[in-house]
Amino acid sequence: MKRLAVLAAACVIALPLHAQTVATVNGQTISQQQLDQFVTLLISQGAKDTPELRTQVKQEMVNRLVAVQAAEKAGIDKKTDVKQEIELARQGILVRALMADHLEKNPITDAQMKSEYDKIKKAQAGKKEYKLRHILVDDEQKAKDLTAEIKAKKISFADAAKQDSKDPGSGKNGGELGWGPVSNYVPEFADAVKKLKKGEITSAPVKTQFGWHIIEVEDMRDVKFPDFEDVKPQLEEMLRQEELAKFQQDLIKKADIK
Secondary structure (H helix, E strand, C coil): CHHHHHHHHHHCCCCCCCCCEEEEECCEEEEHHHHHHHHHHHHHCCCCCCHHHHHHHHHHHHHHHHHHHHHHHCCHHHCHHHHHHHHHHHHHHHHHHHHHHHHHHCCCCHHHHHHHHHHHHHHHCCCEEEEEEEEEECCHHHHHHHHHHHHCCCCCHHHHHHHHCCCCCCHHHCCEEEEECHHHCCHHHHHHHHCCCCCCECCCCEEECCEEEEEEEEEEEECCCCCHHHHHHHHHHHHHHHHHHHHHHHHHHHCCCC
8 A cells, every 4th residue: 555655646638627636635626637647657566457446545645645735735835845855756757757758769679779789798707606615713723734734634624613613604614715715805815716727725824804714626717708698688788777877967968057
């Protein structure tokens, strides 16, 4: 019902006096055309046009009009803060409608999406993702001692992580971080990973904002780029947002702003 209440406010528009009346509230009419417009809006959002829906919509429009009349009688609509909210709401509706209108007139094409897909895919070519483990401690010397013990096979990497790592997420799982690109990590950590080969661990502890890390590269592979159809919705949304940003910038450039 809250959703209906919000939509009802947007559907109250002036109509000819001869329009068929479906309800009258303190002498003010609600027309069939207003009701139909409200129902059409709901249908566009997935609702089904049923007698029950129309009854619900009519009741909500009556409820809203009663409340609006009471607010106006009390002078609420004359208050400065209320007038400001009404104006901001009006501006918001107009801006959203303008952006929707622009996208309708300038739809994102398959060719644009494919071009952007190819550009991103090319940029990702040759990139690797890594299967990592790490141990995180507060003290550099502790990290050095653990590294020496692991390399001397006095303790396994997994057991050392379970025993000493302060990372609550990975420590209990033997330091496992799973698969991912180095972009998932802070720069110091990422740089250290890129210098390692499969099966190697860092020879010296790596300092980051979180503490001191011992890192092991368990495996690595080329990043598998998703198929075009799988990412098409995300590409379309990204390009829509870029188109809207460009449209807004063009409007600002053309405006006489002093």
